Amino acid sequence: MKRNKAAALMLSLGLILTMAACSDGNGNGTGNGGKDTGAAASDPTNAPAATGNDADASAPADPLGKYDPPIEVTAVRGITEGTKFADGEAIDNNVWSKAYENELGVKVKYLWTTPSAQYDQKLNIAIASDDLPDITPVSASQLKRLVEDDGLEDLTSLYEQYGSELTKNILSQDGGNAMKSATFDGKLYGLPNMTSGLGQSHVLWVRTDWLKKLGLPEPKTMDDLLKTAEAFAKQDPDGNQKADTYGLGITKDIFGFYAGMEGFFNGFHAYPNTWVKDASGKLTYGSVAPETKTALQKLQELYKNGILDKEYGTKDATKVSEAANGGKLGLFYGYFWNVGWLQDGKNTDPAMEWKPLPIVSADDQPAKAQVPFAISTYYVVKKGAKHPEAAVKLLNFDYEKLWGKTAEPNVYNANNGIGIFEYALLYGEAPRKNLDAHLHVVEALNANDPSKLNPEEKGYYDSLVAYRGGDNKMWGNALMYGPEGSLSVIDGYAKNGGIVDDAYFGAPTQGMTDNEATLQKLQLETFTRIIMGGSIDEFDKFAAQWNDLGGSTITGEVNDWQASR
Structure with a gap:
């Protein structure tokens, strides 16, 4: 699931920084360590907490109050590849699981865990079998399916009653779109795994010691960028008398967090994989816009002239980062934390210098960076769960220990190269x-x-x-x-x-569910062929096929969604 991919990226950063995140300055008070004053914990028999149907939503509730006696909740989850544990610890026996039990009175029992790559498949089987635990991380499409199947608890009043000040602050910082995406017919059915869309916009990373060596200025326009990329590829910036450097990094997936081309396309006012408003206010898909064709044609020229790696179609982000660290690459687009992946190169060659710059424009209009809708994972509660409010309280607890006034970064976030935050059942961070x-x-x-x-x-x-x-x-x-x-x-x-924000943040439409995988495969194959020398006219064929294979249906659904808001 994307939640785990994001966590893996954060772990990579954490390993470099050897420090952890803590308070965002908007924390709430700590729990009193005694019994929860809300309906759930006041019952010594652990009877089910009052739900939205029969609870007084104005009743007092301690967002971090401890259950006494303790309760047990079941869960499932994926485990990110590379997750590390200290000696004697495991996913069900670590600082987080112990804190849940000792400080919140909640024992988390995992019915199953699986590598993240297999999580969706295994969860889909569990959904089809109506075999869910109390708390489950789900994708947007899985959330929608479970809502339609009437399989989830309505969390609306429970969130209002139990949500901490810190939790409500974090989950509202994107203007409310995250919460809206988990709301169906006015009812909240999931807790978003909050993250930053703005933090996923691209900056331009430039090797500035090469600029100085070749007497080049920092690129401020697309023409500057193209001249710089050509010089980096053809003027031997590493000084080894070999033609073994590339001007602009690109991965086999074309788009992504490291050496993806979103920032390059944005320079041509193209916004691939994003829904944007046209002049009439209608939502259109950026991947099929004429500006995208223009950007692809320019990438084709760069590939033909040896500015891009001829073998880029076989190289993922890790391979591209190896080229940058090895002194064979001088420009790429990516996320703000990509410099973390350059630290090894700096350690090896202290003279290596990189600088982040704003994306550049191909004309006299300023370039705007596309910002994706960042929520891809939601935490849901099975309908009929004995303590549905426990999910809200666990999220309160996670936020408090990670970002609140009583946060302990070395205990709960990262330490000694271990991403401890990965052990938390629920996760999220303030967008800013x-x-x-x-x-x-x-x-x-x-x-x-x-x-x-x-x-x-x-x-x-x-x-x-x-x-x-x-x-x-x-x-x-x-x-x-x-x-x-x-x-x-x-x-x-x-x-x-x-x-430029992604204008669509609703649940996957039926057309997306049915056709998205096919359309993404078509896009990658077509764009790759064009970049590697295929006819640019293939783009027009792609746009027509995209519409015929479900894109037209999706466009209609997306605009119906916009009209209904």
């Missing part, structure tokens, strides 16, 4: 957490006063001070959270209206 951390850290650096920083921010501050003192191992942090870091680029997007 990293951006706000950058702003607070820069303010503290300017004032030489870190006293107002929370523990996470203080860790970044300390790492920047260490980098300025000569510790190159903190270089990656400086290029994210520092004054000219990648988060400053994203801050510029946000302040200057330089973003």
Whole structure:
């Protein structure tokens, strides 16, 4: 599931930073350590908590109150590849599971776990068999299916009654779209795994020591970028007298978090894989827009001229990062934290320098970075679960221990190269957490006063001070959270209206469920053929096929959704 992919990416970052996230400054008070004052825990027999049908939603409830006696909830989950545990620990025996039981009075019993790659398949079988646990992480399409099958608890009043101030703050920071995406006919059926769409917009990563060596300025336009990419490919920037460098990185998937082409396409005002409004206000799919054809034609030219790796079609993000670390690549688009994957190269070659820049435009209109709808996972409660409010309280607890006033980053987030946050049953973070951390850290650096920083921010501050003192191992942090870091680029997007949000954030439509896999496969195959030298006219054929194979139906459904809002 994408939830686990996101977690894996965060783990990669955490391993580099060797520090963890903590409070976002909007925390709520801690639990009182005694009995929950709400309906569920006041019953010593552990009778089912009052549901939305018969609970007084205004009744007092302690969001972090401990169940006494303890309760048990069942769950299932995927395990991200590479997840590490300390000696003697496991997914059902670790700091999180112990804290759930000792501090919240909730024992989590996993009915099954599976590698993340097999999670969807196994969960779909469980859904078809009506064999769900109390709490389940699901995708948007699975959420919709379970709602239609009347298989989930209505969490509306439970969220209002038990949700902590911190939880409600985090889940509302995107303007409410995350919660709306989990709401059907006015009823809340899932708790979104909150994350940042803005943090998934692209910046342009440029190897600046190569710019200096070749006497080139930082690229400010698409023409500048193309000239720079050609120079990096053909003017021997590594000085080894061999034609073994590439100008612009690209992965076999074409789009993605590292060396994806979203930022490049955005420079041509194309927004692939995103729903955008046309001049009439109707929603259209960016992948079939004429601007996308223009961007593809330019990539075809770059491939033909040796600016792109001729073997890119076989290389994933990891392989591209190896080329960048190995001194064979000088430009790529990607997320703000991609510098974390460049730290090994910096350690090997201290003279290597990269800089994050805003995406560049192909004309006189400013480029705008596309921002995806970031929610891909929801936590749902099986209809008839004995304690449906426990899911809300577990999420409160997770947020408090990760980002609240009593957060302990070294205990609950990451330590000694281990991503401890991965063990939490529910997860999420404020959409602006990293951006706000950058702003607070820069303010503290300017004032030489870190006293107002929370523990996470203080860790970044300390790492920047260490980098300025000569510790190159903190270089990656400086290029994210520092004054000219990648988060400053994203801050510029946000302040200057330089973003294009995905305009569709509803549940997958029937057309998407039926046809999305086919359409994505068609797109990747067609775009790859065009880039590698196929006729650009294939794009027009692709657009027609996309409509015929379900795209037209999806477009109608998406616009019906917009009209109904």
